[in-house]
Amino acid sequence: MTDRESLPLARLRAEPWYVDRVTFDGAHVRAEGWSMRVGAREPDEGWFTINGRRCDRIAYPLRRDDVGAVFWQRRDAANCGFVAEIDALDDPYPDGMMEIRRVRADTPRVERGRDSWFVPDTARHTDLPGDDRRFRVIGDRDARGFLVSGATDYRRLDRALVELTGRRMHEHARALDWGVGCGRVARHVPRSSAQALTGCDIDHDNVAWCRDHLPGTFVASTLVPPLPFDDDAFDLVYGISVFTHLREPMQLRWLAELARVAQRGAILMMTTHARTAIDFSRLAPDAYTQTCARVERDGIVVSGSNAQLDGHADHGGEYVNVYHSDDYVRRTWGCYFEILAILPGYILHHDLVVMRKR
Ligand SMILES: C[S@@+](CC[C@H](N)C(=O)[O-])C[C@H]1O[C@@H](n2cnc3c(N)ncnc32)[C@H](O)[C@@H]1O
Structure with a gap:
């Protein structure tokens, strides 16, 4: 408290x-x-x-x-x-x-990825999506931030995965980037293993950009399940800043759907907005303490609307901003997956929830 x-x-x-x-x-x-x-x-x-x-x-x-x-x-x-x-x-x-x-x-061993930032060589990244495409995925038009945050997120996911499972991202046979956007993270998958990557998103224009510019398979998907993939299709699924934007009933449908496409033993890595996101939110003292208390009490809280996808995905008001408490994630997401770890503030202001399909 x-x-x-x-x-x-x-x-x-x-x-x-x-x-x-x-x-x-x-x-x-x-x-x-x-x-x-x-x-x-x-x-x-x-x-x-x-x-x-x-x-x-x-x-x-x-x-x-x-x-x-x-x-x-x-x-x-x-x-x-x-x-x-x-x-x-x-x-x-x-x-x-x-x-x-x-x-x-x-820093606990499993959280050590948080202590590193990764700055990619811009000479290797001349082919970037345009400002508007980038804005839709991070609410910012800065190209350098797009590259540094994507590289850092990818490497931090990789480090957490190694600590928790002993395997690296690119060692998985079939990986899904759920809500791939314009490939901010996906572009940092090593070229040699990019063929194992599938990305999907409800933003079809961004999916088309990925398909035209990045190695891997990129597929348009829908706001509501199902995904266009077979049962047990993936041994790794990650979703950066997707559950942070869906209302609870839709989240529950997606947890079930991700469990369907994940094979037994698959690892899932999803981010949430939790206490660190509140710390970043520039709230005044009363609003800050009230928000912390409300998230602890209710477990999941819609904090406001989000217009970033307007005109690019028909979300009918479903795309919002959401806070989760750890306790809620353990109780609710834990019904679908084994929760291996919740790493606070691991993906800048997002927590990272690492789970295993039972
Ligand atoms: C904040 S952006 C993050 C994009 C990307 N993961 C990244 O980190 O750069 C959230 C993304 O989730 C996508 N999205 C929202 N709901 C989705 C759903 N039900 N299925 C797939 N993608 C979804 C949005 O279109 C958007 O591209």
């Missing part, structure tokens, strides 16, 4: 962080961002590493009043800015991506 008297908190449930900008000039790399600070002593590796290397210089913590204003409920949140630099980085994008990591010994 969060009441007004307990605020500000010493730590947020998942301490958020973000890399705002990375510049690479010759061999010199400079990463700027913010991360809530815990502990007075710098770890031996330094506060941040780039591609696993110790930085030559780190300025931290720097004042970031803009971040402090968002996370007012976290004590000392404004002291979080950082600049990390390496003067000579020879291979900035091993496997096509630069990894910027914050060093925190207290």
Whole structure:
């Protein structure tokens, strides 16, 4: 429970962080961002590493009043800015991506993916969907954010999967990206295993874009089940920010349908808006505590409408914004799947729910 008297908190449930900008000039790399600070002593590796290397210089913590204003409920949140630099980085994008990591010994192993951001080599991503297509999937037109968030989400899913099951994303024989949008995450599946990927979405224009530009199979689907796939078709199903937008009766239908297309033992990874999403929501203190209490009490709460798909998918008011509590997910989703883990704030402001088909 969060009441007004307990605020500000010493730590947020998942301490958020973000890399705002990375510049690479010759061999010199400079990463700027913010991360809530815990502990007075710098770890031996330094506060941040780039591609696993110790930085030559780190300025931290720097004042970031803009971040402090968002996370007012976290004590000392404004002291979080950082600049990390390496003067000579020879291979900035091993496997096509630069990894910027914050060093925190207290992160549970299964959640360690959250401590890394991945910045893809833009030279490998010249063929991007246009602004409007990108806006429909993340509510933002920034091309760099589209690439960095997609790469980071993909790699974080991969890390959680390895920790929980010992297998990597691309080692699955048939994977489904449910609600693929314009391939923000799917484009980061390694080319060599992209043929194992199927993506589907109710936004048929975005599906067509994926089909024309990305390796894999992309299929138009409908707002209500069924999916155009056989029973037991997939051994991995992930859905980033889909259950965050459907009302409860529709969610229950989709849980049953995803169980149908998932084979026994298949892994499902779905995101929710939970406590971390409320932390990001810029609510004033009274609204914040009321929303936290309401989500805890009701388990699932529609927080507002969402117009991002208007004109592109006939959703009849079904596409909304939804908060879930952990307890609700364990109780309700747990009737359809075995819940392996709920990783708070793992996909930026989303929680990641990892499940197994019984
Ligand atoms: C917030 S966007 C996220 C897109 C993509 N997963 C990503 O992370 O970039 C949500 C997506 O879910 C799709 N969607 C909503 N309801 C759906 C449903 N019932 N079946 C498949 N896709 C759906 C929307 O069209 C939209 O592309």
